[in-house]
Amino acid sequence: xRGYRQYLYDHTARxxxxxxxxxxxxxxxxxxxxxxxxxxxxxxxxxTRYLHQEILLFAEELRSILPPELSVxxxxxxxxxxxxxxxxxxxxxxxxxxxxxxxVGYHGNTTGxxxxxxxxxxxxxxxxxxPYTHVLPLPDPYRGRYRGNDEATGLKYAAFAQKAIDxxxxxxxxxxxxxxxxxxxxVAPPPGYFKDxxxxxxxxxxxxxxxxxxxGLGRVGDHWWAFELxxxxxxxxxxGKPLGNGHPVGAVACTPAIAxxxxxxxxxxxxxxxxxxxxxxxxxxxxxxKAEELRENAWHVGNYLKASLQHLQExxxxxxxxxxxxxxxxxxxxxxxxxxxxxxEASHLSNRMRENGILMSTDGPYHNVxxxxxxxxxxxxxxxxxxxxxxxVLEEDVFNF
Amino acid sequence: xRGYRQYLYDHTARxxxxxxxxxxxxxxxxxxxxxxxxxxxxxxxxxTRYLHQEILLFAEELRSILPPELSVxxxxxxxxxxxxxxxxxxxxxxxxxxxxxxxVGYHGNTTGxxxxxxxxxxxxxxxxxxPYTHVLPLPDPYRGRYRGNDEATGLKYAAFAQKAIDxxxxxxxxxxxxxxxxxxxxVAPPPGYFKDxxxxxxxxxxxxxxxxxxxGLGRVGDHWWAFELxxxxxxxxxxGKPLGNGHPVGAVACTPAIAxxxxxxxxxxxxxxxxxxxxxxxxxxxxxxKAEELRENAWHVGNYLKASLQHLQExxxxxxxxxxxxxxxxxxxxxxxxxxxxxxEASHLSNRMRENGILMSTDGPYHNVxxxxxxxxxxxxxxxxxxxxxxxVLEEDVFNF
Numbered sequence: 056x057r058g059y060r061q062y063l064y065d066h067t068a069r070x071x072x073x074x075x076x077x078x079x080x081x082x083x084x085x086x087x088x089x090x091x092x093x094x095x096x097x098x099x100x101x102x103t104r105y106l107h108q109e110i111l112l113f114a115e116e117l118r119s120i121l122p123p124e125l126s127v128x129x130x131x132x133x134x135x136x137x138x139x140x141x142x143x144x145x146x147x148x149x150x151x152x153x154x155x156x157x158x159v160g161y162h163g164n165t166t167g168x169x170x171x172x173x174x175x176x177x178x179x180x181x182x183x184x185x186p187y188t189h190v191l192p193l194p195d196p197y198r199g200r201y202r203g204n205d206e207a208t209g210l211k212y213a214a215f216a217q218k219a220i221d222x223x224x225x226x227x228x229x230x231x232x233x234x235x236x237x238x239x240x241x242v243a244p245p246p247g248y249f250k251d252x253x254x255x256x257x258x259x260x261x262x263x264x265x266x267x268x269x270x271g272l273g274r275v276g277d278h279w280w281a282f283e284l285x286x287x288x289x290x291x292x293x294x295g296k297p298l299g300n301g302h303p304v305g306a307v308a309c310t311p312a313i314a315x316x317x318x319x320x321x322x323x324x325x326x327x328x329x330x331x332x333x334x335x336x337x338x339x340x341x342x343x344x345k346a347e348e349l350r351e352n353a354w355h356v357g358n359y360l361k362a363s364l365q366h367l368q369e370x371x372x373x374x375x376x377x378x379x380x381x382x383x384x385x386x387x388x389x390x391x392x393x394x395x396x397x398x399x400e401a402s403h404l405s406n407r408m409r410e411n412g413i414l415m416s417t418d419g420p421y422h423n424v425x426x427x428x429x430x431x432x433x434x435x436x437x438x439x440x441x442x443x444x445x446x447x448v449l450e451e452d453v454f455n456f
Numbered sequence: 457x458r459g460y461r462q463y464l465y466d467h468t469a470r471x472x473x474x475x476x477x478x479x480x481x482x483x484x485x486x487x488x489x490x491x492x493x494x495x496x497x498x499x500x501x502x503x504t505r506y507l508h509q510e511i512l513l514f515a516e517e518l519r520s521i522l523p524p525e526l527s528v529x530x531x532x533x534x535x536x537x538x539x540x541x542x543x544x545x546x547x548x549x550x551x552x553x554x555x556x557x558x559x560v561g562y563h564g565n566t567t568g569x570x571x572x573x574x575x576x577x578x579x580x581x582x583x584x585x586x587p588y589t590h591v592l593p594l595p596d597p598y599r600g601r602y603r604g605n606d607e608a609t610g611l612k613y614a615a616f617a618q619k620a621i622d623x624x625x626x627x628x629x630x631x632x633x634x635x636x637x638x639x640x641x642x643v644a645p646p647p648g649y650f651k652d653x654x655x656x657x658x659x660x661x662x663x664x665x666x667x668x669x670x671x672g673l674g675r676v677g678d679h680w681w682a683f684e685l686x687x688x689x690x691x692x693x694x695x696g697k698p699l700g701n702g703h704p705v706g707a708v709a710c711t712p713a714i715a716x717x718x719x720x721x722x723x724x725x726x727x728x729x730x731x732x733x734x735x736x737x738x739x740x741x742x743x744x745x746k747a748e749e750l751r752e753n754a755w756h757v758g759n760y761l762k763a764s765l766q767h768l769q770e771x772x773x774x775x776x777x778x779x780x781x782x783x784x785x786x787x788x789x790x791x792x793x794x795x796x797x798x799x800x801e802a803s804h805l806s807n808r809m810r811e812n813g814i815l816m817s818t819d820g821p822y823h824n825v826x827x828x829x830x831x832x833x834x835x836x837x838x839x840x841x842x843x844x845x846x847x848x849v850l851e852e853d854v855f856n857f
Contacts, residue, residue, distance in 0.1 A: 056508060058500045076502060079729060084498055093494040097460045097485055098703035101477060132533040132704040133728055139566040165727055166568040180722030296727055301501035303704040303728040321581030325565055326479060326697055327534055327704040390792040402782040423534060 058083025060435055063064045063414065071409070072437055075416045077269060077383075079345045080297030081256055085432075089340035095332045103130075103329040113334035116341045117306060120272075120279045122288050127314035129307045130329035134295025135163030137305040140323070141231070141291045144234040144309060145262040148316035151228040155219050155256065156184075158193040158409045159239040159420050160232060171231055174238040189219035189227075191252075193236065194244035197376045197387065197395050209247035216255045229262035229290075234281030237269045240419025241385025241426050243378050249285040262313065263287070268295035268305075268384070273344050274431055276354025277383030286426055302336045303327070310381045344431070353385035353431040357381035360427070360438040367442065373397060373456075384427040387419070390456060396421030400454055407448045408436060411443060459484025462838055464815065472810070473775035473838055476817045478829040479786075481698030482744045486833075489701045491658040492740035496733045498692050504531075504730040517742045518707060520745060520814040521673075521680045528715035530708045531730035535669035535696025536564030538706040541724070542632070542692045543568055545710060546663040552629040556620050556657065559594040560640040560821050561633060563667055572632055575639040590620035590628075592653075594637065595645035597779040598788065599795050604632045610648035617656040630663035630691075634792045635682030638670045641820025642827050644779050650686040663714065663725035664688070664706025669696035669706075672785070674745050675832055677755025677782030685781055706730070745832070754832040758782035761828070768843065772850045774798060774857075788820070791857060797822030801855055808849045814842060 057064050060082035063071045073083070081088065095109065101326070103110060114128050122366045131137050146152055154171050156162075159172035169175045173190050176183055184190055196204040201211045220227055230252060236242040265439035270281035271294050280288055289312055295305040305328075309317075317323075327333065344350055361377060361384055368374040375389030388397035390402070401423045405415045418426045429437070458465050461483035474484070482489065496510065504511060515529050532538050547553055555572050557563075558765045562575035570576045574591050577584055585591055595613035597605040602612045621628055631653060637643040654664045659768045671682035672695050683690055691714055694705040706729075710718075718724075728734065745751055762778060762785055769775040776790030789798035789805070804823045806816045830838070849855070 056500055056506075057500060063500075063502070063506070071850075078503065079501070083502070084500065088500050092497050096493050096703075097483065097490050099457055101459060101464070101484070102479065105464070133537065133726070135537065136534065136566065137727075143567055161687070164724060165537065166544055167566055169722075175722055178722060179502050182722040234613075299728075300733060301728070301733065302497075303731075303734070319577065319581040321564060321570075321576055325534070327700075327702075330704075332702065332703060333704070348738070 060085070061433050070412065072109065074234070074427045074429045074441060075414050076430060077274065078296045078301055079430045080272060080274070081340055081347070081349055082430040082432040085300060087342060087343045088336060088339045091335045092302060092332060095335035100330050100332045102275050102326055107331050109331040109338070110329045110333040112336040116204060117308070119257045121308050122291070124288055124310055125292055125308040127309050127311055129323065130333065131134065131305040131307065131325055132303045132327050133305050134293065135165050135168050135269065136325070136328070136405045137295050137307050138162040138231070138266060138295035139165050139167050140307045141264045141293045143312050144307070144317045145229040145264060147319060148262055148313050149226070149228045149260060151225040151226045151431045153189060153225060153227045154188045155191055155216060155227060157232045157236055157239070158190050160236060161238040162231060164394060176226070184385045187352040189223060192218060193239050193242060194248050195239065195242045196245045197378065204245050206245065206247035209245035210251055212244065213248050213251035213255070216252050220255060220259045222272050227261040229255045229264055229267055231264040233266045233270060234285060235270050235379060235383055237426070238418060240387065240424035241379050243380065249379070250280065251421065253287050262290045264291045265289035265292065266293050268293055269428070272297045272341070273350030274353055274381050274383050274428070276350060277355050281352065298340060299333065299336050300340050302333060304333045304337045305394065310355050349431045353381040356433050356435055356438055357384065360384065360441070361436060363438060363442045367446055367449070370446070371454065373400065373449065373454050382427070382429060382431050382433055386425040386427070388423045396423035398423045401425060403453060404448060407451070408444060411444050411448065413444055438453055461486070462834050471813065473814045473828045475828045476815050478675065479697045479702055480831050481673060481675070481701050482741055482748070482750055483831040483833040486685065486701060486744060488744045489737060489740045492736045493703060493733060496736035501731050501733045503727055508732050509595060509733040511730045514739040517739045518709070521742060522664055522693070522709050525689055525694055525711055526709040528710050530724065531734065532708065532726055533572060533704045533728050534706050536566050537726070537729070538567050538669065538694035538696050538708050539563040539632070539667060540566050540568050540664065541708045542665045542694045543572065545692055545718045546630040546665060546716050547707070548720060549663055549714050550627070550629045550661060552627045554588045554590060554624040554626060554628045556592055556617060556628060556631040556769040558633045558637055558640070559591050561565045563632060569794040582743040590624060591707070592616045593837060594640050594643060595649050596640065597646045598779065605646050607646065607648035610646035611652055611686060613645065614649050614652035614656070614728070617653050619658045621656060628660050628662040629655065630665055632667060634667045634671060635670050635686060636676070636780060636784055638827070639819060641788065641825035642780050642784065650688045654688050663691045665692045665694065666690035667694050667771060668792040669694055670829070671696045673742070674751030675754055675782050675784050677751060677758050680688045680780055681750065682781065692781065699734055699741060700734065700737050701741050703734060705734045705738045709838060733770050735766070748833070750832045754782040757834050757836055758785065760836060761785065761842070764843045768847055768850070771847070772855065774801065774850065774855050783828070783832050783834055787822050787826040789826070797824035799824045802826060804854060805849060808852070809845060811846050812849065814845055
């Protein structure tokens with residue numbers, strides 16, 4: 056069993072095209088990243104109480120792809136740790152606790168993260184939102200309460216923020232959300248949505264956190280970060296999965312104002328965060344994206360794939376919606392005008408695709424959305440193979456009614 | 457700048473004996489661990505949604521050194537993530553939230569961990585304990601409210617648990633504590649303390665969590681885990697720092713009963729936790745401890761070092777106490793019978809030692825305790841060098857009054 060670029064090989068050495076693993080961001084076991092890891096691991100790996108240049112080199116590399124406003128970095132080991140720290144920062148900076156969050160949002164596995172993750176607290180085993188978490192309806196232009204991918208719809212959804220702010224008697228610490236909502240089913244909110252949310256949150260004295268754990272680092276193609284698709288600049292950005300290409304690395308970028316407010320005497324120390332090996336790996340990932348023009352590739356291949364999927368949509372009525380940006384796409388399977396979620400069919404399709412050598416997976420509250428988020432070295436040939444196989448499988452009886 | 461075994465080398469290639477880094481558990485850049493990391497990183501590194509044998513091999517290796525009762529393992533990326541998960545488990549299993557914790561205890565950098573870390577919430581920038589956290593006085597046999605290293609003293613300290621349990625109107629979820637309290641100043645509670653705490657907590661329906669992030673994996677020498685020094689078996693054990701020898705790996709071991717109660721439908725997913733590279737590294741660490749008999753070494757060298765330090769104590773009145781087990785020791789510097797903490801002197805001593813090629817560090821609420829927790833390949837020769845240099849530096853005027 057091994058991985059190489061956009062492929063995984065099973066115990067019989069059979070090859071699978073991987074459309075699911077966004078952690079292996081620049082490709083499974085990318086030689087450049089593996090080499091950086093191997094080299095630094097043989098030399099030194101200790102905590103940030105010891106001065107080392109790797110952390111500075113990594114910070115410079117990461118700052119080169121962030122808006123200049125977000126100039127202070129903290130390094131951690133995972134997206135969960137990043138969101139935990141972001142929440143601590145927002146709460147320390149504002150002296151408040153209440154957070155606005157998105158319906159079906161997911162931000163990590165710790166208690167603090169779960170408390171802002173509707174995907175968890177509204178799901179099985181969950182007990183609903185804590186009193187200091189305010190859930191905004193999923194701004195889903197396709198099947199949400201307001202439909203349409205235009206600014207008027209975006210503003211209608213954004214209006215829920217003010218209601219939540221008015222309800223929060225103790226004031227709000229801020230807002231946290233993914234710019235494309237992954238567990239929501241790869242939902243891309245309508246234009247104007249985030250701009251208006253940010254405006255309201257800031258007017259109420261709150262802090263805006265963009266969770267770029269899944270969507271960041273060039274995946275959306277025409278920008279390094281998905282929040283840039285919406286023309287906003289957050290106060291805090293959290294970065295996870297793709298940053299280490301599989302190695303446990305995460306980061307939090309914030310404004311100097313937030314960082315100053317957070318430096319209140321309660322030191323933040325993270326044993327592994329910012330260690331020389333993790334920093335060498337993270338730097339190699341960003342340098343690889345730049346050197347191999349993988350962001351441009353995500354844009355180019357992503358646009359091609361999305362257009363091809365939209366073409367398939369014309370042939371197969373079960374494809375209700377194709378959405379997303381770059382190589383972060385979703386295909387929603389539905390039946391009829393009432394958009395009945397095709398949950399069983401989505402699961403069946405994903406299994407049939409695996410039998411045919413392509414790994415796919417489902418997401419969304421109804422598990423009827425195929426999510427496509429492959430290593431961003433995914434090629435035009437891979438896209439053609441995926442489309443070809445999808446169209447063959449979709450021709451099978453079970454998908455036609 | 458590089459590390460090798462118990463030594464660190466600065467940018468001028470000057471060598472330092474490292475008595476502080478317990479993360480580099482089997483030695484900085486141990487070739488066996490580095491090789492395991494390099495090999496697996498080149499082959500495959502993906503999440504636990506993909507079946508892979510490395511996680512099974514690692515789990516078997518880890519189970520081989522745990523009490524058989526603690527047969528279920530979860531893998532995470534840090535000690536903070538381990539304690540976060542342990543708290544979620546205790547609270548889900550009991551349906552309660554209140555925790556008993558130790559004064560000056562520290563369990564991690566997330567919000568949930570800080571809420572049980574008196575070291576943080578009672579420290580600078582902290583706002584005191586939340587209402588559902590109950591702090592038990594530090595059971596310090598040397599300078600605590602009761603003094604003496606005997607069972608009678610242990611029971612006197614343990615009696616505070618019942619008071620806290622009675623105070624917790626909603627019942628208690630459990631107790632979390634290190635078996636030797638590190639931030640407390642390497643404080644080893646008196647005999648009988650933990651046994652009686654566990655008895656009371658269990659009688660109240662609570663769960664006992666041993667935080668072995670710093671003290672686990674053979675460091676205390678005669679046992680694999682520090683809780684074994686006290687003849688207790690926890691319901692949950694958390695493992696962090698040493699498990700990856702610098703690589704971000706952590707684990708939570710628990711009883712099947714706790715694991716069953718936790719499996720309530722709210723899935724636990726950790727992107728990096730249990731990935732094949734982290735598992736290969738963790739397994740190599742345990743195999744190295746066994747193959748090189750490093751636990752036995754920690755016992756042998758630790759006893760020798762402790763005896764030598766006690767010998768120094770007779771010569772230098774500033775050494776008020778020498779304590780700890782194996783290679784997890786503390787030296788408390790005091791002045792006079794009233795045990796006035798020698799904070800400035802401890803800092804000065806640590807700096808003088810560094811100038812002489814030995815890295816040391818201070819801890820404890822008064823920062824007057826030198827903590828000794830080197831890589832467990834620390835040798836008798838290293839111990840002799842440390843003792844020799846300590847005695848030379850302690851002869852300087854500033855330490856004699």
